[in-house]
Amino acid sequence: MKNINRRNFIKKTSLASAAISMTPMMAQNTAYTERPLAHQYMGGFAAPKIEKIRAAFIGVGARGPGHLKFFSSLPGTEVVAVCDLYDDYAKKWAAESKKIGGGKQHKNIAVYSGEENKWRTMLKEVKPDVVFIATNWKNHAPMAIEAMKSGAHAFCEVPLALSLEEMWNIVDTSEATGKHCMMMENVNYAREELMYLNMVRLGVIGEPLHAEAAYIHELRFQMEEQERGTGSWRTPHYAHRNGNLYPTHGLGPVAQYMNLARTEDNFSSLVSFSTPARGRKLYAEKNYPADHKWNQLDYKGGDLNTSIVKTHLGRTIMVQWDETSPRPYSRHNLIQGTKGILAGFPTRIALEGGVEGATKNHHQWAQGEQLAKIYEKYDHPLYKRLNQVAKDSGHGGMDGLMMYRIVECLHKGLPLDQNVYEGCYWSAVGVLSEHSVAQGGMPQQFPDFTRGNWKTTPPLEIIS
Secondary structure, eight states: OHHHHHHHHHHHHHHHHHHHHHHHHHHHHHTTOSOOTTOOOOTTOOOOOOSSEEEEEEOOSSSHHHHHHHHHHSTTEEEEEEEESSHHHHHHHHHHHHHHTTTTSSOOOEEEESSTTHHHHHHHHHOOSEEEEOSOHHHHHHHHHHHHHTTOEEEEOSSSOSSHHHHHHHHHHHHHHTOOEEEOOGGGGSHHHHHHHHHHHTTTTOSEEEEEEEEEOOOGGGGGOOSSSHHHHHHHHHHHOOSOSOOHHHHHHHHHHTTBTSSSBOEEEEEEEEOOOOHHHHHHHHHSOTTSGGGGSOOOSOSOEEEEEEETTSOEEEEEEESSSSSOOBOOOEEEESSEEEETTTTEEEETTOOTTTOSSTTSOEEGGGGHHHHHHHSOHHHHHHHHHHTTSSGGGHHHHHHHHHHHHHHHTOOOSSOHHHHHHHHHHHHHHHHHHHTTSOOEEOOOTTTTGGGGSOOOOOOO
């Protein structure tokens, strides 16, 4: 009898402990259900037209230069400030921007560098129309929030933020200021992803039921970037965090195929599991002395994370992340419908009744040269219009196409292709996956960043 009572006591206290440990997460998910007064919903929001877009760039080490170069080449733009922690970077890319503009378009570029918070001074002194942020992850949310408060639209590299609290602050600031905050998910502008979006919208695969998305990219070589560069700050993330730290490249496109957070459906919950952490530790031991700083880290982040998202309609998305294992690059990119399936890496299609001119039934993939007619018929009109303009911009043209669309929407006063809520939902997978892994795969609920307004948000149009 004493043993039974002891077991009941242990069971009850364990449940109580679990409830206490989950309280902060539950509070974060439920504490922002009401929209503050005077705030406006930003789904489908169109800002007033900007004839000449005055832009400031924060971070010109890795991703920033590509954004700056293509922006500088577009008509109706002006680079007014460049900010970086390192003086040589800031001066170099301010000078490059002036060259691209032929000495006329971008004449008076203020340069800020040398201190961690110079970007704050820049925002106060320059007052740009837009700010492009390409810094380390921890700075994304603070910089985007301050940019909007200073009167600028914010465009930020992925992920948008590192905590649910930061995401809510971004949403509230965007709604309070009436300023865009777009996470620049460039993969949504890749040729295959755009074509699949078009095919899904046209009903080619019927009703979408399941998707698979990934970011599989072996990046251990970045550990050599010890003072500057991505590896200098990402490596501690791999060591101290365990989850899907970089979900948006694969997730963004499939979320838009499924119309998540736009009228039809939305994110509901997530479970997540990680493999053991092996690859980074082995790599450090093999390539660096025993007393090197990379060998002093206790690597906790699993080499591969698999997360499963459940939507309100019961549809599923598998999201994987692995920047460690020795394997080929893949974003996976798969969407399964009631009439067929579209998949990537390599691009291949199977449809009930077969793919016209290629296969007889859904038991065979149409791929390679067999897809010529599919591209001809279903290539997204946006890709057809802008491919030649953006083809040399980076990542196969997707970077330039994204930047062109940002500038086009701001010039014409159109809603952006990605709204602030989508950036938060896609980034939230990172936070929720860490909580799920830590709790042995326990389900985590997504916050409703739209506060219910996703049900009336129009789907992303097939823009021509």
